[in-house]
Amino acid sequence: MTTVHTSGSALPVVVEAVELHRIAMPLVRPFETSFGRQTARDVLLVRVITDSGDGWGECVAMADPVYSSEYVAGCDAVIRDYLAPALLDASTVRAADVAGVFSFVIGHRMAKAAVEAAVLDAQLRAAGISFGEYFGAVRPEVDCGVSVGISPDLDQLLAEVSGYVDEGYRRIKLKIKPGWDLAPVAAVRDLIGPDALLQVDANTAYTVADIDHLRRLDEFGLLLIEQPFVEEDIAAHVLLARAIDTPVCLDESITSTDVAIDAIDRDATSIVNIKAGRVGGYLEAIRIHDACLDRDVPVWCGGMLETGIGRAANVALAALPGFTLPGDTSGSNRYFAEDITESFVLVDGRLAVPAGPGTGATVRTELVDQWKTRPAHLITRA
Ligand code: SMG
Ligand code: MG
Numbered sequence: 001m002t003t004v005h006t007s008g009s010a011l012p013v014v015v016e017a018v019e020l021h022r023i024a025m026p027l028v029r030p031f032e033t034s035f036g037r038q039t040a041r042d043v044l045l046v047r048v049i050t051d052s053g054d055g056w057g058e059c060v061a062m063a064d065p066v067y068s069s070e071y072v073a074g075c076d077a078v079i080r081d082y083l084a085p086a087l088l089d090a091s092t093v094r095a096a097d098v099a100g101v102f103s104f105v106i107g108h109r110m111a112k113a114a115v116e117a118a119v120l121d122a123q124l125r126a127a128g129i130s131f132g133e134y135f136g137a138v139r140p141e142v143d144c145g146v147s148v149g150i151s152p153d154l155d156q157l158l159a160e161v162s163g164y165v166d167e168g169y170r171r172i173k174l175k176i177k178p179g180w181d182l183a184p185v186a187a188v189r190d191l192i193g194p195d196a197l198l199q200v201d202a203n204t205a206y207t208v209a210d211i212d213h214l215r216r217l218d219e220f221g222l223l224l225i226e227q228p229f230v231e232e233d234i235a236a237h238v239l240l241a242r243a244i245d246t247p248v249c250l251d252e253s254i255t256s257t258d259v260a261i262d263a264i265d266r267d268a269t270s271i272v273n274i275k276a277g278r279v280g281g282y283l284e285a286i287r288i289h290d291a292c293l294d295r296d297v298p299v300w301c302g303g304m305l306e307t308g309i310g311r312a313a314n315v316a317l318a319a320l321p322g323f324t325l326p327g328d329t330s331g332s333n334r335y336f337a338e339d340i341t342e343s344f345v346l347v348d349g350r351l352a353v354p355a356g357p358g359t360g361a362t363v364r365t366e367l368v369d370q371w372k373t374r375p376a377h378l379i380t381r382a
Helices: 072-090 095-101 109-127 131-135 153-166 182-192 208-220 233-245 256-264 280-294 308-317 367-368
Strands: 013-033 036-050 055-057 141-143 147-150 171-175 197-201 248-250 271-274 297-302 349-351 377-380
Touching: 013 072, 013 109, 013 367, 036 109, 055 072, 055 109, 055 308, 072 095, 072 109, 072 377, 095 109, 095 280, 095 349, 109 131, 109 280, 131 280, 131 308, 147 153, 153 171, 153 182, 171 182, 182 197, 182 208, 208 233, 233 248, 233 256, 256 271, 256 280, 271 280, 280 297, 280 308, 297 308, 308 349
Parallel strands: 147 171, 171 197, 248 271, 271 297
Antiparallel strands: 013 036, 013 377, 036 055, 141 349
8 A cells, every 4th residue: 555645745735826827839749549639738737826835736638528528628617716716715725635625516627636736736845745755656767658649641650659669668559449440550569579568549439339349459469458438338348358358448437446446346447547637636546556556456657648747746656556557658759849847858768756846847937928828817815
């Protein structure tokens, strides 16, 4: 069981204001999944201003509600109208109190996670403790994988994958959808060889009618198949898991520790993708990690095209003992020409867990200002 530090680092902060920033960052190349194509990252950043200093959190919601029901403008509104006022009312909080303060709002986990992360950042900066120390990190660096979007054709896909292999990535994940699955997987397996780690992610693009087709992936020796069916349909994933040898891994479906335990107990998932935003925050993410570790279920850290703010926290999370598979924790240059913090640079296929207080990342506020798509919102006590 992971122990979250409680002494010293748990001193509360008094929240004086919440600032919401919305910025646009062009992607170095378009990222296409079964649900659409992105050319820029529309990011919502939360800054909490406290009596003990500031903290930053990143909201992982996409511009449109296509990965899950949450989206940037919705998160912006729910933080401005509900979460920030509740936090300001509570006034004196620890990160561990935030979920309780927000429990009157149903769902909106990505919005809640962003605010909780900002409070944790402020709290730990004030205490001089890093996210890694607080979470119980057991390694100084983490193995990194890369998520490769759907390409216009196989040649372009192979060129992109070759580049990532050359950069040292320790695992390749291919986005798949009906019509773009067996052929790209076969071509990439051929390119990278039988021993290289390879997995696929369907982002809910299939139905139970595709089970026989998906079984054909077994011949490629994949680490796992991620989220083939809609998020509510745990039963369909049970059927697939019974039918194929490739391990089934849930992403979108896993919204809490209870859901994770249920899906594991039902044999719908034998590996779990953990994303703090999807489950309402890093503290819930750690509880899922602990539940999986207790049950010998391997986990890995998912990604949502984060800037350095979210990436710093993800890398700290991925240093927990149960994260035994490489995560979607890629270097900054896989996404952006320039990051909003110091760049995360791969060394031998790994990223270092930041050691500085809080996330350890320094937000380049001049870039936040330069890249804004609307003026910052400042929410203060009424
Ligand atoms: O951060 O490298 C990243 C992206 C990883 O594939 C990735 N994320 O379903 O796991 C997933 C997707 C969700 C975002 S797709 C726009
Ligand atoms: Mg996924």
